[in-house]
Amino acid sequence: MAARGVDVSYETIRCWTIKLGPLIAKRLRKKRWPPTPRWHLDEVVCNTGGKRMFLWCAVDDEGEVLEVLVQRRRDTEDALKLLRRLLHNQ
Structure with missing residues (x-):
């Protein structure tokens, strides 16, 4: 983002992580292969x-x-x- 001229603080990234982290994890769990039967x-x-x-x-x-x-x-x-x-x- 710095290459594009956008200044983002650590606090902003932390807020994004709190807000979007569970949604991303949920999507990754859906795409994950089911566990093997053994x-x-x-x-x-x-x-x-x-x-x-x-x-x-x-x-x-x-x-x-x-x-x-x-x-x-x-x-x-x-x-x-x-x-x-x-x-x-x-």
Whole structure:
């Protein structure tokens, strides 16, 4: 824009990002290929802020992340809810 003689501040670009970012993301999600039918659920124990957290991550066979769940306790019921939500969305 500077090459065309238009002076734009960082604040203007930030406002454009807030306003137009969700619309662009929605269009990109629509154009994205659907995930493959084969996917798996990974469970990882990690330290976040000095606290032990459980990270559940659903990934298809091409490496596309479908859903992520982070929780403080290892709760199987919440992991099953995550699976149900994934199956409902697919």
